[in-house]
Amino acid sequence: MQLKPISQQVVAIIGASSGIGRLAALKFAQRGAKVVVAARSEPGLKSLVEEIRSAGGEAISVVADVSEFEQVKAVAEKTVAEYGRLDTWVHTAATGILAPFEKITPQEFARVVDVTLMGQVYGAMVALPHLKREGRGALIHISSVEGRRSLPLQSPYSTAKHGLEGFLEALRVELQHEQLPISVTSILPSVINTPYYNKVRTKLGVKPTGIPPYYQPDIVVDAILYAAEHPTRDFIVGDVGKILDLLQKVSPSLVDSLLLLVGFAGQRTTEPKSEDAPDNVFAPISGYDRVEGDFSNLAIPTFLDWLDMNPYLKWSALAFTAFAVFGTAMFLDGWHPRNEV
Numbered sequence: 001m002q003l004k005p006i007s008q009q010v011v012a013i014i015g016a017s018s019g020i021g022r023l024a025a026l027k028f029a030q031r032g033a034k035v036v037v038a039a040r041s042e043p044g045l046k047s048l049v050e051e052i053r054s055a056g057g058e059a060i061s062v063v064a065d066v067s068e069f070e071q072v073k074a075v076a077e078k079t080v081a082e083y084g085r086l087d088t089w090v091h092t093a094a095t096g097i098l099a100p101f102e103k104i105t106p107q108e109f110a111r112v113v114d115v116t117l118m119g120q121v122y123g124a125m126v127a128l129p130h131l132k133r134e135g136r137g138a139l140i141h142i143s144s145v146e147g148r149r150s151l152p153l154q155s156p157y158s159t160a161k162h163g164l165e166g167f168l169e170a171l172r173v174e175l176q177h178e179q180l181p182i183s184v185t186s187i188l189p190s191v192i193n194t195p196y197y198n199k200v201r202t203k204l205g206v207k208p209t210g211i212p213p214y215y216q217p218d219i220v221v222d223a224i225l226y227a228a229e230h231p232t233r234d235f236i237v238g239d240v241g242k243i244l245d246l247l248q249k250v251s252p253s254l255v256d257s258l259l260l261l262v263g264f265a266g267q268r269t270t271e272p273k274s275e276d277a278p279d280n281v282f283a284p285i286s287g288y289d290r291v292e293g294d295f296s297n298l299a300i301p302t303f304l305d306w307l308d309m310n311p312y313l314k315w316s317a318l319a320f321t322a323f324a325v326f327g328t329a330m331f332l333d334g335w336h337p338r339n340e341v
Contacts, residue, residue, distance in 0.1 A: 001181040001231045003087075003138055007032030009228065010083040012075055014066060014123055015093030017044025017284075019194030020142060023291045024090055024221045029057030031225070036079040038064045038072075039093065040280075044289030066093045066119025067111070069126075076126040085134050088228045089127035091120050092142040095281050096157040096196070098267060099203030104156060108201070111281055112156035117163045124171060131182050138183040140227050141168060142220070145188050145241040149248040149255060151211070152263045153204070172233070183231035188245075189220045190238030193295045195288035201279040204268055211266040213240060214299040217291055226309045239304050 011028045015021040017039035025037045029052040037059060039045055045061035052059040062078050064071040079086050094116040097108050120141050131137035147165040150158035165186060172184040191210030194217055202208045215238045223235045236242050248255050278285045 001136065001183060003136065003183060003229050003231060006225065006228055009033045009087040010036070010079060010085055011088045011090060011228070012036045012038065012079045012086060012127070013090045013092065014038050014064070014072070014075065014119070015091065015142075016048060016061075017041035017289050018199075019092070019196060019291060019293075020189070020192065020217050020220045020224075021090070021092035022048055022289070023217050024092070024224050025059065026052060026055075027221050027225060028228075029059055030055065032057075033088075034083050035059040036062065036075065036082065038062045038075045040065050040284040041286070041289055043286065044284075047289060066091075066122060067114040069122045072119065072122040073126045076130055080130055086127060086130040086137065087134065088138045088140065089123060089131070090140045090142070090224055090228075091123040093119050094142070094157070094160075094196070096154060096200040097203070097281060098153050098200060098208040099275075100153060101155045103203045108281065109156045109159075113160045113163070115281075116157060116160035117167075120164050121167060124167075128182070132180060136181040138185065138228055138231070139171075140185045140187060140224055142224075143168075143186045143188045145190050145236065145238075145244055147186070147188055148236075148245045149252075151267075152259060153208075153267050183227070185227040185232045186234050187220060187223050187227065188234060188236045188241060190215055190236075190241035190244075192217055192220055192238075193293045193299050195290060195293045197293060197295075198288050199280040199285060201275065201281045202273055202277075203275045205272065205274075207269045207271040207273040208267055209269050209295065211262055212295075212298045214295045215240075215302055216296070216299050219302050219305055222309070223305065230309075235305075235308060237302070237305060239302050242304055 011033045013021050013025045016025045016037035025035050029035045037045055037048055042063050049059045049061050060082055062075045064075050066072055124139055143164050144161045146158045147161035168184055168186050175182050191214050193214040197208050220237050223237050
């Protein structure tokens with residue numbers, strides 16, 4: 001399967017007014033792609049398009065709530081009407097509520113699932129007919145490490161991300177069965193320093209936070225840009241996420257114990273915040289149409305992501321490590337080829 005170079009692509013980015021989506025739009029445009037950006041925040045989209053155009057890029061915007069199928073469909077139709085085709089669909093939109101499960105209402109839980117899961121399903125539904133018409137393309141869905149391991153106080157979001165992983169697995173195999181050269185990628189970020197924790201609803205009595213450490217949004221965007229040109233199944237972004245995924249596979253009960261230690265206090269700041277404070281669960285809020293959040297001081301670099309974007313070096317390094325470990329073990333055990341004669 002071969003995807004077009006980014007400079008030749010038409011890319012639709014959903015959830016682009018802030019955070020990962022906003023930076024992705026800027027980076028795609030810098031690389032020469034024609035970009036269509038969508039979100040609920042009209043001021044955020046307007047400032048983003050102006051920024052792209054002022055730098056010499058091409059972009060248009062569509063205001064859309066991803067929980068409404070017809071509005072998501074309108075994004076795909078506008079993309080094709082303006083640029084004649086669609087090559088890559090990037091879906092980043094999400095919302096959340098940080099609260100104990102018993103404090104979350106049925107309406108709140110359903111809303112998080114509608115935006116964070118069903119919005120992604122609607123995105124794939126409307127993008128696929130256009131990608132099929134082109135004969136190739138990429139669906140890039142922003143999931144989360146919470147799609148592999150749920151966190152306390154985030155049950156609606158974790159539910160949605162687990163559902164997204166199940167959906168993408170089924171869709172990927174169906175497309176393979178049809179022998180359609182359409183790449184389906186799940187990007188699973190660790191804790192990322194975006195305005196997400198400024199905008200979501202909290203019932204903790206304080207401003208919420210992700211469990212540190214954080215990573216900056218650019219590492220997620222690097223993974224998105226990579227997947228837009230290189231068919232990729234899954235991409236866990238951030239070394240901590242990779243470690244958590246491994247621990248979850250080895251011993252879920254160990255991860256339970258770790259989260260009992262850090263999962264509750266680790267998601268609370270000391271800054272008071274009422275549950276009546278403005279949030280973006282049911283409607284957009286102003287003031288956060290930016291890429292980064294408030295936790296740059298807690299951000300660390302990642303090292304292993306580079307290997308995922310250089311698979312030949314990755315597998316060579318793993319093979320070398322395995323050979324070195326095996327050789328060392330044989331040496332310590334007293335084995336030598338002459339011993340076998």
